[in-house]
Structure formats: C-alpha cells, structure tokens
Amino acid sequence: xxxxxxxxxxxxxxxxxxxxEERVNFDRLREYRLSRARAALEASExxxxxxxxxxxxxYLTSTQIGEWVRDKVCRYALLxxxxxxxxxxxxxxxxxxxxxxxxxxxxxxxxxxxxxxGAVAPDAGLMDAAATEIKVLLDEAGVGDAPVGVDIxxxxxxxxxxxxxxxxxxxxxxxxxxxxxxSSDEIALLTMSASMVDGAYQLISEILKPGIRENExxxxxxxxxxxxxxxxxxxxxxxxxxxxxxxxxxxxxxxxRPGDQAFFDIIQAYNGYRTCYYRTFGVGRATASQRDAYKQxxxxxxxxxxxxxxxxxxxxxxxxxxxxxxxxxxxxxxAFGLQFGHxxxxxxxxxxxxxxxxSLEHPVEIEVGMVFALETYCPASDGxxxxxxxxxxxxxxxxxxxxxxxxxxxxxxxxxx
Numbered sequence: 001x002x003x004x005x006x007x008x009x010x011x012x013x014x015x016x017x018x019x020x021e022e023r024v025n026f027d028r029l030r031e032y033r034l035s036r037a038r039a040a041l042e043a044s045e046x047x048x049x050x051x052x053x054x055x056x057x058x059y060l061t062s063t064q065i066g067e068w069v070r071d072k073v074c075r076y077a078l079l080x081x082x083x084x085x086x087x088x089x090x091x092x093x094x095x096x097x098x099x100x101x102x103x104x105x106x107x108x109x110x111x112x113x114x115x116x117x118g119a120v121a122p123d124a125g126l127m128d129a130a131a132t133e134i135k136v137l138l139d140e141a142g143v144g145d146a147p148v149g150v151d152i153x154x155x156x157x158x159x160x161x162x163x164x165x166x167x168x169x170x171x172x173x174x175x176x177x178x179x180x181x182x183s184s185d186e187i188a189l190l191t192m193s194a195s196m197v198d199g200a201y202q203l204i205s206e207i208l209k210p211g212i213r214e215n216e217x218x219x220x221x222x223x224x225x226x227x228x229x230x231x232x233x234x235x236x237x238x239x240x241x242x243x244x245x246x247x248x249x250x251x252x253x254x255x256x257r258p259g260d261q262a263f264f265d266i267i268q269a270y271n272g273y274r275t276c277y278y279r280t281f282g283v284g285r286a287t288a289s290q291r292d293a294y295k296q297x298x299x300x301x302x303x304x305x306x307x308x309x310x311x312x313x314x315x316x317x318x319x320x321x322x323x324x325x326x327x328x329x330x331x332x333x334x335a336f337g338l339q340f341g342h343x344x345x346x347x348x349x350x351x352x353x354x355x356x357x358x359s360l361e362h363p364v365e366i367e368v369g370m371v372f373a374l375e376t377y378c379p380a381s382d383g384x385x386x387x388x389x390x391x392x393x394x395x396x397x398x399x400x401x402x403x404x405x406x407x408x409x410x411x412x413x414x415x416x417x
Contacts (some may be wrong), residue, residue, distance in 0.1 A: 015270075
C-alpha cells in the first residue's frame, strides 16, 4: 500500500441538496467559472470570446440541454469584455432558460439557429444574420474593432463572421486557460463522478465471467451509471482476450473466455464533469505473462504519480514512461494515448496533455487545482494480452491525491476458480 493508492480522501458527497452538510455550491461554481473566463479574456489580446464548443458554452453560461447537441454546433455564447454572457440556444430552450436560469439576464437568453452542420445551407442566410447580430453586440460593448476569439465553428460561419467585419482569432486557448485550474466545487463533482465508476467496476467484477460478451458488459454499466445519476455515458471501452494487443479503443460482441485478460475504460459525466478510468481484470485465472504485464504497467503509473507536485513540468512525468519502441511501436505518434496523461473537467481532454509526443519539447508546469488522468499500457509476452491502468489525480499543495479508488495495486482476478 502506498500513500498514492490510499490518500486522504477528497469529498464525494451525495447527489441531493441537504440542509445538514455543505456539498457542491452551484452559485459559487457558476461565479468561479465566469470569473475565470473573464480573467483569461482580460489577459488576452481579445475583445470578446465567441464559443460554439458545448463545454465552453456550459462553462460560461451554466446551461446544458442534452448530449445530443454535442456534435451539432447549434448552441453558442458571446462574452465581451465588460459585458454579461449572451447565449443563443436551440428554439424553446431559450424560453426555458429565461424561466429556470436566473443567473442569465433574461434578454441575454436568445433563440438561435445556424443550419445544423449544413442541413440548412448557408445561402439561407442564417449564419450571416447571426454574424450581424453578434457584430452589433460587439459594437455596443465597445469592442467591435478588437479581435474576437472563436473556439470551434463551421467553416461557413467563420466566413460569415469575417464578412460582418469581425477579426477572428483562436479563442480555444483562452478558454482552456480559464478551465485549467479547478475550484473545490469542480473537484467535488469530479470526485463524485469517479465514485460512480468505482461502483461500476464492482459490478463488472461480479459479472465478468466466461460466456458474457463485451457489449453486454457495456450495456450493464450504462444502466448502472444512468441509474446512479450520470448525465452522459460518453463511451466505454471493453477489450478482452486477443483484442487486447494492440489496443483497439472500442468494444465488440466478443464472448469472454476463461483465462482472458480484459480491460475497460469508463468515460462518463456527472453534472458535466467527466471520468476517464481504466481497470484491468483476469477472468477466472491469470498467467504469469499477464501478471508480469500488469506489474510493469503498475510500476510505470506509480513512478509517474510519485513525480506529480506543483512546480514539476510535464516532461518530467513523460520521461517516467517507456519510449514507443520499447513496447513494440514504431514511433510516438503510433503509441500516442497509451502512456498518456490528460486534464479532466467538462471535457475529456483538457490541460495538461502529457506524453512523449508533445511534452518533452513543450512542457507545461503542474499547478495546484489541476485534475488529470494518468494511464499506462503494457503488452504481455504472450502476444495477445495486455494491461491497462488509469488513475485520476488532483494536484494539491501536498502533492497528488488519487480519486479513482477501485483496487488496482495488483491484477484483480474476477470470479477466480
């Protein structure tokens, strides 16, 4: 047992609001996120931020209308220097916000429609009309001649903004600056989200038997998580037997067999705050080759966790991991995502991104309040099995706190014979 594996626990309170405990304070959360965005904007060259990325829209406005909008590019928000956020939402959602989201000024909750990724062609004029409306608001805020940072957008919308006389710059970096360091409320939500996956792995450990299929496990975990309060099960990797090496990053209908090694990644969100949480199991029994691979993956991840503290740079973490050629890959691009770290928050991949591909030449300093996942992968000598481990880390003044608590010190053999 190491301090990293059983640290002083961070709060993971219940989902209900109660009068007898201080839990997540959502008013404080909204204020923190907007203040972070304002500070990042003021520190930039930009006069305003125009956000289409649903994670940034939620960060600025504390609104969300369903995961189906994640790839539609149909919601957007404007934050101009010295002004309140303005939100354009899908049809009647704008009227709903005026009733139920009092932190937004009523006149700043507006209906918007750009075309649903080209389903309504740009020549219908919806994008040009939206760009003109945005330019009027920028002028009223006194920043009409300043650059505007845009995070993501459809290409025709960028052209429409330029036709309206708006100088478009990259806004995603500014928003990522804002979102990098988490508040105590965000950390509580991330810890609560991780606790839900703790329970999901207990379920997997009980049902992981010969005869069950990968997709059946995925279905059971989805049911468990939505019942536990998840608002989005983004993806579940379920990988077993000969599918383990190389890692396919998906699930299939393969039937689990005795002696398989199997690993899972559960990516889901509670109140928008995400998990990325791998665990590896043996099914019934485990070979020496499988145990050796697991031991190596555990050593690599523990070495990286031991390095984490404020002031350390990400290249020091990345150097704890093997080179791509050391575990069977031709280069770091091909091995990307296997020995890996990534920030967690409203998005699955935030700052910092830690790997040998980018961190050795472009390191980032670790700061208090960062929350990120570290993950390692080791193929077994049998040529088909592999071990995959991931821990979610909160950076505190005293170093790392691990919030992923399902047992992972050694290979967990489910339903041992």
